[in-house]
Amino acid sequence: MIIGKKVRKNSISTRLMVYFVGIILVPIVILSLTMQAAYKKSIMDLAANNAKDSLDLINYNIDQQFKSYDSLAYFISRDRQIQEIGEIQDIGSYNGDSERKEKMYRLLNYYRTSVEQVARVVISYENGFQYSTDQEELIYAEAEAQPWYQLCSREQKTAHVLNFRANEQIYQEMEPRNSEMLIVCRGMFNSRGEYIGAVSVEMYSQVLERSMSNILSRNGSYVYILNKEGKTVYSPVVGIIPQFKKDNIQVEVYNQRNHWQIIGVVPMTEYLGQINTLKSLLAVMLFVITLIMAVVSIQVGGSIVRPIQTLRALMKKAEDGDLTVHFDERAPEEITELGYGFNVMIQQLNNYVKQVYTEQKAKRKAEMEALQANIKPHFLYNTLDTIHWMAKSYHAADIVETIDALSTLFRISLSKGREIITVAQEIQHVTSYLQIQKVRYEEMISYEIHVAKNCEELKVQKLILQPLVENSIYHGIKESGAAGKITIHVWREQDQIFMAVEDNGLGMAEEKLEQVRGLLEHFKPESNGAYGVVNVHQRIVLNYGKPYGLYLESEPNGGTTALICHPVIQED
Template identity: 35%
Template sequence: MFLTASFCAAAIIISMRINDYNHRLTENLSTQLIESKANEAGAWLAQRIRELHTISRTPTVVSMEDSALKSYVNQLSNDMDSYYGNDYGTFAINRLDGIEYITENQTIDVSDRDYFREMLFSEAEYVISKPVISKTDQSLITVACYPIFGKTAEKVGFVAAAISLRKLTELTDNLSFYKGKSLIADSTGSIYTNVDESLSDSLVRNIIEHIPDNSDSKVSYKDVVEENTDYVVFYAPIPNSYGWFLCTAVHRSELFMDAELLARSLVGIGIVLLFVAISVSFLVSNLATKRIRILSGAMQDVRQGNLETSISLNGNDELSDLAEDFNVMVADIKKLMHKVYQQQKEERQRELQVLQSQINPHFLYNTLDTLQWKALEHGAHELSDLIVSLSSFFRISLSKGKEFITLEKELEHVRNYLVIQQFRYRDILEYNIDCDTELCKCSLPKILIQPLVENAIYHGIKPKLGSGAIRISVFEEDNILKIVVKDDGVGMNEEKLNQIKNNLDKHYTGNNYGLYNVSRRIFLNYGENYGLDIDSEENTGTTVTVRLPKMMEDTDV
């Protein structure tokens, strides 16, 4: 049902588009044809004006002498047919006072006529009168006037000619255009050609009412309804005239008959092609859906927990790429699940170690306090200080089961450890701790620095021949808390340094606290953006930098 509705909608839209395009194409072609006929009429009119221009430049005419003008006018009338064919009725020469020479023995006064007054006061190159009926043969004519300029370039008179409009009538009658009818008129209602009898008076009036006022306009057309009949009327301005338009009225049904027939034919062909396309698409979709069903089944298997699922779709299309991506995704899920399992296993082991370390801690503290008092009773003050450091070391290590402590407590824990180690390695170990007091309330995992110090003592200071020093500095850089443990021990060569760095990248862990253990704990708590940086130079020393997010005591991880 949906495809049928879509198909019908598409057919209607295509039909409308084709019909609209054909209508515009027909209108454009019709406009070009009408314009060419209007230009033809304009060219004929221009030729008549040029002929008048030639007569106005004749020496006899320029002289404006009475006797010569009468003889010349008579000659023009006698030779009119041989020189100018039947395009003219009569010629005349007008003086500025309105006297018009018609023949050698006949003059009339035209000073009260519109075309004479317009020519007398106008700056136009020539003047064409409204159409009139010739008194000699009852034909339609218009009077064209061209100025005569004397030897001093002043206006001395006019050449006037009664131009027959028979040629324009022939042009409109012979205009074969979708059985349409044509006439030439202006916006004032003057008609310059004979009107075909099939055009009713009301239609002619309707045509003239829509003539554009601007004769410089391009070809246009209007929809006109007359007596329940739709017409398309084309208006083409005629060059070299004063507001004349070639008007052609065509039945709309005649004008667009061929276009609509073509549109129906194209729609019919389109329907056949569309049916073929739909049939082919059904075949292609059946092939595609079979492969989609295979892919969907594999996804259902994974959803039910079967991560051993793998599919293979031959081809180089998008479905084949999707199947390959699916296999990669399943493999990544398996790796991720294994990784999460290992992390959870390590977390449980850490929790177990913490629980084990909390077994009866008070017994240990009470015993250490008793040893401290016994040492004081015997005057062993140095031994008493050592026991205090050891007791504080264990208290902070346990921290009542807390995983995170303040930086201040962590540094106290390290300081206790160093006091104990300094007592043990009295002659070879020196240390210094430098920390900004504003950072003391920062929160971090406990026992994070002590393993690094222990590593510096046993692998850096102790193997060195002579005394050594450990410097611990804590500072903030770009909202990152940096803890630097630096020793001046034996250091290590580049090969061993690279091996340690590679093991850190692989998150290698050992059984005891050390570099790998600290690196792993940072990764589990903060992710891959934080960790350890190690630099070392053989026989110079080693620097370990811990990078942690700056987090205050009450901030959640």
């Protein structure tokens, strides 16, 4: 398991609330949307059916209304007195007979007023004469040149309904109307079945409103009518087809008599208001349910989540090193068992840490004592060996100097049992050692010591330079077979003391250097080789930890540098 894996940010309490509310809310939302959709469909179907019924009634009324106009045109076309005018040859003799003119004028207007909302009756004859309810005299107007006359059928049993725009010329020699007009026209035949002209019953297009009154009474509802060519016969806005909106209901019926498309439009505004009211009620209901479910889930989830959060906080403290934490909060049984297990684990960790600390302390002490015990006999043997060679090679007077140096070595090595001495004492110790070795090797060895003034009174582990110098002599200079030089530098950088022992001896190959470095990192007491340098490194690491210790650099025939990194300590 990867410890650093990113943890999901949503907490248990949040998830519990989401799940709890979701389980209740999702079905209610689905049910509400279903009810809303069903209600909307029901409302729209009802509105469409009502509109269709209204259009059917309008269509029936229009049929009845235009049936009366068609009957009027029929009776006028069959009137014998009206037919006789079509046989007149001299228009002047007719217009000169005032009694006949007045009689015909009254007859034609009688027909006009017999049916409501007829605006005018016009008769055009094949002989070129034209007569209307607007004039007493007969006028000459070429029938074939008039639009309505051309459209009027020559069949006896057929009537036509025509519509004309405002200010559109319908009849010759007559001023056009400034309103839209409807015309019911029918052919006129004499008793011999000969076509002698046509009758036009004219009315304003607003007469259609009579057929629609009180049928589509809802606000915003309207009807418009198109003829078979798609032109407007009637519209709430004269001559303009209204634009259909998506929120409106549109229904259509077909008028067989006039070949009209009657289209009804019912705005859904009123119905949508009812639907929106339902939406608002459902939204309020959902909000209240969500609020109640959230409160309940918080209460229920809190009893579970709060102990877990407490336990998590205690675990975080333990992770940061505080092993004094203890879980004692009241919680459900399962969480209580987790808390008990946590407490046992913390107690065991405390015991383990104390045990490890005690063992490590004893181990370090034993190792230090063993290392010190090993280094003293080793050094004493080498010193006595030097005195032995002096006795053989020189007279006894020179031995005094060597014995003095040896005494200094013993005194500083023992240090009354102290393991920490000053840098000055450590330098004095290694100087005494170098004096003894100088007596033995004479001109073969030379040395220099450079100590920064701010370092002399600083405290360090004792006997850390002598093993390095010894290593330089025996494994560097002596094995090279030539005279060599040892240089010691001591300086301070911030809270660290650095001691470097350099020689210009034989040096080490890369393989040998890596082997010695390996001994520094993985030293075992029973191992042989490089004991002095390993001893120094292990003593420093055991007391102060890394990165303190000994670091080596060497090149074949280029000498070796041993660098000690030691902390600045304050110890009596």
